Amino acid sequence: MVSKLIDKYYRTDRLPHIWCTGCGNGIVLRSIVKAIDNLGLNKDDICVVSGIGCSSRASGYLDFNTVHTTHGRALAFATGIKFSNPNLHVIVITGDGDCAAIGGNHLIHAARRNIDITTVVFNNNIYGMTGGQYSPATPTGDKGTTAPYGNIDYNFDLCELAKAAGATYVSRSTIYAANMIIKQVEEGIKNKGFSFIETLTICPTYYGRKNSKGNAVDMVTHLKDSAVNISAYEKLSEEEKANRIPIGELYKRNRPEYTEKYESMMKLF
Amino acid sequence: MADNNVVLMQGNEACVEGALIAGMKFYAGYPITPSTEIAEISASKLPKIGGKFIQMEDEIASISAVIGASLAGNKAMTATSGPGFSLKQEGIGYAIIAEVPCVIVNVQRGGPSTGLPTSPAQGDIMQARWGTHGEHSIIALCPSTVKEVLDVTIRAFNLSEKYRTPVIILMDEVVGHMREKVELPNPSKIEIYNRKKPTSSPDDYMPYKVKDGDIVPEMPSIGEGYRYHVTGLVHDEYGFPTNDSSIAEKLITRLVEKIESNLDDIVEYEEYRLADADEAIIAYGSTARSAKSAINLLREKGRKIGLFRPITIWPSPKQQIEILAKKVKRISVIEMNLGQYYLEIDRIAGKYTNVTKYGSVNGELISPDEIISFIEED
Ligand SMILES: Cc1ncc(C[n+]2csc(CCOP(=O)(O)OP(=O)(O)O)c2C)c(N)n1
Numbered sequence: 001m002v003s004k005l006i007d008k009y010y011r012t013d014r015l016p017h018i019w020c021t022g023c024g025n026g027i028v029l030r031s032i033v034k035a036i037d038n039l040g041l042n043k044d045d046i047c048v049v050s051g052i053g054c055s056s057r058a059s060g061y062l063d064f065n066t067v068h069t070t071h072g073r074a075l076a077f078a079t080g081i082k083f084s085n086p087n088l089h090v091i092v093i094t095g096d097g098d099c100a101a102i103g104g105n106h107l108i109h110a111a112r113r114n115i116d117i118t119t120v121v122f123n124n125n126i127y128g129m130t131g132g133q134y135s136p137a138t139p140t141g142d143k144g145t146t147a148p149y150g151n152i153d154y155n156f157d158l159c160e161l162a163k164a165a166g167a168t169y170v171s172r173s174t175i176y177a178a179n180m181i182i183k184q185v186e187e188g189i190k191n192k193g194f195s196f197i198e199t200l201t202i203c204p205t206y207y208g209r210k211n212s213k214g215n216a217v218d219m220v221t222h223l224k225d226s227a228v229n230i231s232a233y234e235k236l237s238e239e240e241k242a243n244r245i246p247i248g249e250l251y252k253r254n255r256p257e258y259t260e261k262y263e264s265m266m267k268l269f
Numbered sequence: 270m271a272d273n274n275v276v277l278m279q280g281n282e283a284c285v286e287g288a289l290i291a292g293m294k295f296y297a298g299y300p301i302t303p304s305t306e307i308a309e310i311s312a313s314k315l316p317k318i319g320g321k322f323i324q325m326e327d328e329i330a331s332i333s334a335v336i337g338a339s340l341a342g343n344k345a346m347t348a349t350s351g352p353g354f355s356l357k358q359e360g361i362g363y364a365i366i367a368e369v370p371c372v373i374v375n376v377q378r379g380g381p382s383t384g385l386p387t388s389p390a391q392g393d394i395m396q397a398r399w400g401t402h403g404e405h406s407i408i409a410l411c412p413s414t415v416k417e418v419l420d421v422t423i424r425a426f427n428l429s430e431k432y433r434t435p436v437i438i439l440m441d442e443v444v445g446h447m448r449e450k451v452e453l454p455n456p457s458k459i460e461i462y463n464r465k466k467p468t469s470s471p472d473d474y475m476p477y478k479v480k481d482g483d484i485v486p487e488m489p490s491i492g493e494g495y496r497y498h499v500t501g502l503v504h505d506e507y508g509f510p511t512n513d514s515s516i517a518e519k520l521i522t523r524l525v526e527k528i529e530s531n532l533d534d535i536v537e538y539e540e541y542r543l544a545d546a547d548e549a550i551i552a553y554g555s556t557a558r559s560a561k562s563a564i565n566l567l568r569e570k571g572r573k574i575g576l577f578r579p580i581t582i583w584p585s586p587k588q589q590i591e592i593l594a595k596k597v598k599r600i601s602v603i604e605m606n607l608g609q610y611y612l613e614i615d616r617i618a619g620k621y622t623n624v625t626k627y628g629s630v631n632g633e634l635i636s637p638d639e640i641i642s643f644i645e646e647d
Contacts, residue, residue, distance in 0.1 A: 011498075014509060044494045049337070060498055060509060065491040067340060068500040068510075069333065070363050076330035080337025080345070083321050084295060085492050088341070106333075109326040262321065269317045 009033045009043070011063050018057055022208075022216030024175040024201030028122050029058045031178050031199075032091065035185035047088045049078040051103060053095035053129045054203075055122035072102030075110040078117050086116070086259040089189055096123040096137035100156050104136070111165035111194045115258040118188040118195045121158060124203035132206030143210045158198050163251045168193035170251040174200040176224040177247065184249065193257045200227070200245065274453045280418045280445040281306035281348075284374060284438070285314065287422030288346050290456050292463070293372075294320040295338035295345035297331040299353060302386045303442040304376035307348035328353035332360030332373065339369045340499060342490025344426055348374035351384060351393055354400070361435050362401035363501045365524060368477070368485060370429035370464055372422070374438045376445040379632045388632030389442035391554055391605040395612075397437050398583050404521055406528040408535060409437040409583040411553045415449035421580065427462040428535060432527055433485040439582060441605065443555035443634055464488045471495045477520075478506040484527050528584055536579075536586045542568065543575030549593055550644070551577050551614055552603040556635050560603055563640035574644065585613050594618030601647075602626045603640055 006012060010033070019025050036046060046064040050056035052071035059066040065088075069077040074092045082090040099107050099121050110117060126144060127133040134144030134151045137158065141150045163170045169191040173180035181199050188195030202208065202219040213219050226245050228236070233246035278286070284307050288296075296311040298304075308324065315322040321343070325331040331347045338345040349357065354375040364371055377393050379385025393400075397409040408428055412421040418440065425436040467474050467487040476497040477486050486506075489495040502510035503517045511517070528535065539557075542564055543549060552560040557578045567574050577593055577600075579586050594600060600618050602611040602625070611626040618624050627643040629635055 043496060044492060047341075047491050060500070063496055065496050066498045067337070067491075068498065068502070069336075070359055070501055073329060073333040073360070076325065076333035077337035077340075079323070079325070079330070080295070080297060080334030080339075081341045081491060083323060083334070084338040084341035084343045085490075088492050105326050106330055109330070262316070266316045266319065 005030065005033055005037060009036065009063055010061055014061050017061055019054060020205040022202070022204040023054070024124065024220070025055055025058065025122055027175040027178050028120065028181060028199045028201055029061070031181035032093070032120060032185050033062070034182045035189065038182065038186055039189060041089060041189075045087065045089055046091065047081055048091050048093060049074045049081065050093040051095070051098035053098045053127070055095040055124070055128070056093060056098060058093045072098050073106060074098065075103060075106040075117065075119065079110060079115055082115055082117055083259055083262070086263070090117045091189070092117055092119040094119065094121055095128065096121060096125065096158070097127045097135040100136040100158055100161070107162065108165040111162050111167040111196065113258040114166055114168055114193045114255050116192055116194070118185065119197065120185060121196070121198045122201050123158065123198055124201050124207060126203050126207035128203050128206055132210055145210070159196065159250050162196035166194065166255070167196040167251070168253050168255050169195035171249045172198040172200070172245070172247045174223040174227045174247060175202065176220050177227065180247065187249065192260070193255060275450055276453060277448055278415060278451050279306060279448050280415045280440060281376065282310055283415045283419040283451055284348070284422050284440070285310040286453070287419040288372070288426065289314060289318070290454070290459055291423045291426030292344045292461060293346050293426065295335065295343040296321070296347065297323045297325050297334035297338070297345070298347045298349065299325055299328045299331050301350045301353050303378055303445045304348040304350050304374060306445075307374060307376070328356035329360060332357040335371045336360060336364050336367075336369045339371050340491050344370070344430070346372040346374065348376065350376050350378045351380040352382070354393055354396065358400040362403060362405065364435040365401065365405050365407070366501055366503070367499050368433035368488070368524070369435070370433050371435050372425045372429055372438065373435055374440065377439060377441040379630065385632040387442065389555060389605060389634060390630065390632065391441055391556065392609070392630065393439065394582065394604070394606065394609040397439055404525065406525045407437065407583050408432070408434060408528060408581070409439050410580060411439045411582045412444060412580065413554050413557045413578065415444070415447060416451045417580070418444060419451060423459060424537070427460070430462045430464045431484065432531070433464065433488060434528065439554065441554050467495060475506050476508040477504060479523070484531065532584055532586070532588065535584060536581045536589070538580055538586050538589060539578040541576040541578065543577060543593070545573055546575035547573045547597055548599045548601075549575055549577055549597045550601050550603055550640070551579070551590070551610070553579050553582060553610070556603055556605055559635050559637045560640055562637035563644070566637060566641055567644060572644070582610070585617065587617050590614060590617045591621070594621035597622055599623045599625065601644060603635060603643070604628050605635060606630060
């Protein structure tokens with residue numbers, strides 16, 4: 001079953017991938033592919049755009065139209081692609097640093113325009129590719145190679161950010177709940193508008209080791225224990241919420257999509 | 270041609286006019302003086318012809334969207350001035366290595382930084398050449414009249430499609446804002462070059478392999494069934510990243526050579542009163558206009574002086590400058606900076622003749638009088 005997906009959607013001659021032992025990226029990637037398979041989309045109609053980082057290397061392994069761009073700019077490239085050819089299903093693969101630090105401006109503006117792009121963030125709480133520096137998603141107090149005494153920054157809630165900026169579908173899941181990722185990516189692709197899907201993944205090599213989080217299994221177990229479905233999360237006391245992360249479909253709204261609005265403007269002439 | 274084809278227009282307007290004739294279907298930009306009219310006119314015209322206009326959140330986003338649009342099959346342009354040009358540099362490098370045709374207009378103003386926003390300058394000559402990091406070649410064109418802005422913009426699109434590379438148009442505030450009479454060309458009589466699409470089946474397609482007799486690889490649009498990989502990393506002929514040193518050497522050399530070994534096609538220039546000249550001025554853009562007036566006045570005083578005006582600034586017209594250098598006793602490079610293009614001219618001509626320079630950075634156009642006194646004094 002897994003290998004069928006690989007044969008159908010992966011560039012098998014590009015494997016093995018560059019990711020470390022225990023890295024969670026493969027689970028997210030497989031979930032994206034599974035969602036595409038479930039939707040029965042034509043491979044030629046899909047364009048996967050990524051930035052720079054470990055996670056952004058994913059585009060090269062996939063047998064779609066793939067564009068591996070510059071650090072942080074995947075959404076801006078994707079905007080040009082989608083706006084040029086609105087028939088394409090454009091999926092952006094990005095890391096927490098790629099999307100929220102260097103690419104933060106593009107994230108909020110793509111969300112604001114509500115352009116029909118499905119963004120999947122591989123949030124490993126760290127800059128993986130460059131060897132473990134703290135990112136905007138590194139929890140306060142945690143360590144990175146550039147935060148040897150603990151991170152004094154506050155970390156972003158990426159989903160709240162995307163929601164406030166105007167995204168019309170916002171969800172979160174973890175690599176422990178891969179079926180949830182699949183469902184969310186399906187919904188994100190189906191949503192005619194900007195969809196923001198945060199997936200909590202793990203980086204045992206840099207984030208895990210620096211912060212004594214144990215091995216990959218320990219880290220996934222921790223994700224499982226701290227993630228709570230949004231409906232249950234809302235019933236928790238403030239105290240109980242403190243160490244919990246809400247997952248599930250967090251937000252949906254209806255709002256006309258950017259390229260459709262442009263098309264109707266063109267009809268004026 | 271009927272008179273109604275002659276219109277009074279601004280340089281920035283002529284740029285959009287030329288772009289539309291060349292087939293521009295996508296514009297992404299961020300407003301900045303003195304280039305803003307290019308965005309405004311594109312915003313008004315593109316939706317009427319089925320084209321796309323988008324105002325992005327900054328210049329990095331603009332060049333990125335332009336590259337994306339070009340990959341998706343649209344001829345695409347962005348325009349800016351110095352501060353925005355700096356921001357676009359990483360994207361320009363991406364377009365070079367991934368071989369994505371696009372046009373970047375820089376209507377130069379005084380710098381560095383916010384500098385003199387509403388004054389002309391030619392301070393980005395070297396930034397156009399070397400602004401993006403890494404070894405590369407670049408095509409940059411420099412018009413000096415409004416009509417030439419139109420022609421050069423068409424040419425910029427053609428060259429970018431033919432060589433699959435970003436092409437920079439270096440205007441300056443004077444050329445951008447000046448109004449002149451322009452005879453609009455009959456679009457059906459203009460040669461338009463479109464990127465070559467693959468003829469092979471998707472199964473046999475090698476996205477970064479140059480076929481025998483071609484200059485660049487064939488380029489399908491995203492969505493046409495050729496599911497290939499585009500990356501800013503050094504890549505093999507299949508488009509995939511590699512650290513192989515021989516592939517890296519071959520790729521970067523090919524990207525440089527596709528431009529440097531086609532100078533005959535790419536280089537364009539004007540020679541003005543040079544036939545009998547024993548001394549020459551080299552000037553470009555709006556400065557060349559003052560240089561022409563200065564030359565006419567100097568000729569009246571009996572000096573045998575002429576102008577060599579590169580329209581293609583990069584790659585520089587090496588051969589022509591060398592021939593000129595062997596013929597004249599002095600070349601004076603006049604520009605609105607303190608000697609940027611002078612460096613290039615001196616490099617080429619310095620061993621054959623005396624190369625001198627005159628420049629200013631005060632935000633004023635260099636006047637014919639200034640040029641005359643420089644030539645007479647020195
Ligand atoms: C303009 C620019 N700045 C910095 C870098 C170096 N760099 C490459 S990847 C990266 C961070 C990636 O972190 P993230 O986006 O979280 O992805 P991950 O590697 O963790 O998947 C950085 C800083 C770069 N490639 N380009």
